[in-house]
Amino acid sequence: MISDSLRWQLTLWYTGVLALVLVVFAIVSYEYLARTAQQRTDRSLADTANAFIANLMTEAGDENQSVNAAASETASAFHFPDRQVIVYDQQRKVIAASPVPENIRGDDHWFSPSELSPSLMQLLESASRSSQAYATLDNQEGGIRLFAAIARSRGHGIIILMAQSLKEQAEALEQASHAFYIAVPLALLLASVGGYFLARKSLAPVLAMSDQAARIDATNLAERLPVTDSRNELNKLAQIFNDLLARLHRSFEQQRRFMADASHELRTPVAIVCGESEVALASEERSREDYRQSLKIVNDEGQRLTRVVEDLFTLARADAGQYPLVPANLYLDETVGDCLRSVRSLAVQKGLNLCYDSPPKEMPFKGDEALVRRMVLNLLDNSIKHTPRGGSIRVDLKRANHDYSIVVADTGAGIPAAAQPHVFERFFRADKARSRDEETNGGGAGLGLSIAAWIAEMHGGQIALAHSDQNGTTFIISLPSGV
Numbered sequence: 001m002i003s004d005s006l007r008w009q010l011t012l013w014y015t016g017v018l019a020l021v022l023v024v025f026a027i028v029s030y031e032y033l034a035r036t037a038q039q040r041t042d043r044s045l046a047d048t049a050n051a052f053i054a055n056l057m058t059e060a061g062d063e064n065q066s067v068n069a070a071a072s073e074t075a076s077a078f079h080f081p082d083r084q085v086i087v088y089d090q091q092r093k094v095i096a097a098s099p100v101p102e103n104i105r106g107d108d109h110w111f112s113p114s115e116l117s118p119s120l121m122q123l124l125e126s127a128s129r130s131s132q133a134y135a136t137l138d139n140q141e142g143g144i145r146l147f148a149a150i151a152r153s154r155g156h157g158i159i160i161l162m163a164q165s166l167k168e169q170a171e172a173l174e175q176a177s178h179a180f181y182i183a184v185p186l187a188l189l190l191a192s193v194g195g196y197f198l199a200r201k202s203l204a205p206v207l208a209m210s211d212q213a214a215r216i217d218a219t220n221l222a223e224r225l226p227v228t229d230s231r232n233e234l235n236k237l238a239q240i241f242n243d244l245l246a247r248l249h250r251s252f253e254q255q256r257r258f259m260a261d262a263s264h265e266l267r268t269p270v271a272i273v274c275g276e277s278e279v280a281l282a283s284e285e286r287s288r289e290d291y292r293q294s295l296k297i298v299n300d301e302g303q304r305l306t307r308v309v310e311d312l313f314t315l316a317r318a319d320a321g322q323y324p325l326v327p328a329n330l331y332l333d334e335t336v337g338d339c340l341r342s343v344r345s346l347a348v349q350k351g352l353n354l355c356y357d358s359p360p361k362e363m364p365f366k367g368d369e370a371l372v373r374r375m376v377l378n379l380l381d382n383s384i385k386h387t388p389r390g391g392s393i394r395v396d397l398k399r400a401n402h403d404y405s406i407v408v409a410d411t412g413a414g415i416p417a418a419a420q421p422h423v424f425e426r427f428f429r430a431d432k433a434r435s436r437d438e439e440t441n442g443g444g445a446g447l448g449l450s451i452a453a454w455i456a457e458m459h460g461g462q463i464a465l466a467h468s469d470q471n472g473t474t475f476i477i478s479l480p481s482g483v
Contacts, residue, residue, distance in 0.1 A: 006206075010199040015192045022187060026180040033176055037169050038145075042134060045083070045147035049162040052078060052085055053151045056160070060153040067156050071096035083164040086113040090157055092124055101165065111137055111144055111163070123148050124159055142170025205234045213241070221249040257427070266308060269301035276301075311447040315426065318454050325368045325458060332363040332372070332404055332479070336397055339376040346384050353392035363397065363404060365479065367459045375455040376406065378448035379463075379475050383410040386473070399481065406477040407466075415468040423465055424453045452477075 052074065059070035071087040078085050078098035087096040094113050111120070119137055126133035127148035137144040143166040151158050209225045216223050224245060225238040280286065280294040317323040340356050347354045365372075383393045391411040398405045415423060422428045426447055449463070456463045461479035468474070 007196060007199045007203055010203075011192060011196040014195040014199075015188055018191050019184075019188050022184045026184055030173070030177060030180065034173055037173065041145050041164060041166070041169065042147065045134075045145065045162045045164055046132070046149075048080070048083065049085070049147055049149050049160050052162070053149065053160055056087075056151060057153060067153050067158065068095045070153075071158065082168065083162060084113075086161040086163065088124060088159040088161065092116060092121070092159075095158070110165070111139075113161070120146070124161070127159055128157075136166075142166040142168075205238070209234075209238055209241070216245065218252060221245060221252055254426070266305065269305045269308075272301045273298050273305075308447070311451060314451060315447065315454070318458075323458075325371070327366050328369055329364065329366050330369050330372070332365040332406075333359050333397055335365075335369060335372055336376055336395065336406060339373055339380060340395060342377065343380045343384060346381075347393065350384060350387075351389040352384060352387055355392060355394040357396065359397050359399070361399075363399060363481070365404065365481065367479070368455075371455045371458065375452045375463075375477065376408075378452040379406075379408045379477070382448055383408055383412065383473070383475075386410070387412040402481050403461075404479045404481050406479070407474060408477075409472060409474040411472040414470050414473050415465070420465055420468060424449050424463070426450045 055077075056070060056074045059074050060067050068089075072095070075085055075087060075096040075098045080098075080101060082101050084101055085098045086094055089095050097113055100110060111117070116124075117137075119135060123133055123135040123146055126135075127150055132147070132149040135146045135148075137146060145164050145166055147162045149160050149162075151160050205226070205228075212223070212225050224242045227235050227238045227242065276294050276297045280291060314323065337356070337358060340354060344354055380393070380395075387393060387410040393408070393410045396405075396407040396409075398407070419428075428449075453463045456477055456479065459479055461477065463475060463477050466474040466476045
């Protein structure tokens with residue numbers, strides 16, 4: 001229904017615009033033909049009148065013949081099938097006239113030269129003042145075109161009036177108007193039919209895309225709209241819509257994976273807490289040490305649950321754009337130094353060598369200090385977890401051009417090549433079978449690097465995995481210095 005409505009709308013718009021163009025063209029063409037015909041008639045009347053005056057002057061040159069006699073003789077010799085010449089003296093009396101044109105003999109609508117109507121009198125007066133003048137007398141046969149000119153001979157002034165019937169001209173214009181009356185509606189009819197089929201053909205891809213889009217829902221986001229030619233505007237729209245579907249598909253897949261991984265991460269510590277509490281409650285008599293051990297396990301898993309929930313809450317607020325930054329002026333070298341002091345005890349417990357050379361110059365930075373600390377601590381915590389006992393972790397803080405670089409390098413076993421593109425994905429762990437014992441500090445939920453990458457992005461920077469192999473792993477945080 002929508003498609004049909006749009007087809008008719010396009011057809012009506014096309015037909016309406018074409019109708020306006022054709023009507024304007026017909027009117028302009030008709031006016032041009034009428035004006036051209038009148039100009040041609042006026043030039044012909046003027047040429048005929050000038051030729052008549054020349055003949056009259058020749059006849060009047062004979063001194064034995066009066067001007068009136070010369071006018072009568074010249075007029076009697078004037079024979080044109082569609083025009084008549086009349087000669088008036090200074091008192092506006094007819095002194096000579098040619099025969100009535102053959103094609104209008106017996107026509108009651110031809111004017112009488114001796115009856116000076118107001119229009120005819122005005123024409124003669126105008127010719128007397130300006131030597132020549134034009135006028136049109138209306139009648140039922142299309143009108144009569146008049147041309148009046150002054151001629152002088154032997155000191156006498158006479159007026160030569162040339163009259164031509166406009167009957168043939170009116171008939172020609174009437175035929176032209178009839179042609180327009182037939183051609184314009186016929187052209188509009190053909191254009192409407194053709195426009196409808198063109199609109200139907202042009203909108204066929206839209207109908208196909210709408211049908212396909214109606215079939216796509218959350219269960220089949222992998223399907224796409226048909227695209228045949230990328231140079232076509234509709235297919236460009238389909239390609240853009242397909243890109244949107246691809247982004248939605250990735251978002252839905254990430255959400256599904258996020259929910260599944262979050263459920264798994266929360267289910268494990270909850271199961272441990274429930275199991276340990278059931279064991280503690282199953283026996284009526286247990287030693288104090290057994291209860292302390294059970295409570296310690298419950299406490300460790302509770303802390304783990306707290307960390308996971310806090311990370312999930314942070315990411316949820318970040319995705320919703322509701323995590324407000326609290327920018328403040330700070331020194332990046334001092335913040336990184338504080339982070340290293342915070343994890344030094346963990347590194348010592350694991351037997352790791354923690355190296356950091358403070359930069360010679362202060363590094364002012366404007367950002368959310370709490371988030372910057374969390375970003376650096378997440379990287380350090382990740383390196384400590386995955387570096388074996390006896391290894392080392394080195395932190396360097398550099399400034400290059402307008403960027404700060406925080407380099408965190410460890411001597412761990414490295415990340416497998418297949419897993420490196422996914423290290424910043426949520427809940428991703430290269431070794432999914434990794435145990436969560438005390439030596440690994442309770443394991444991790446796979447959210448630390450995701451949160452660190454989000455923090456860097458919020459500050460206009462980024463985190464990159466520079467390299468990772470069997471000799472170690474290096475992460476680089478790039479932040480704009482703002483200078």
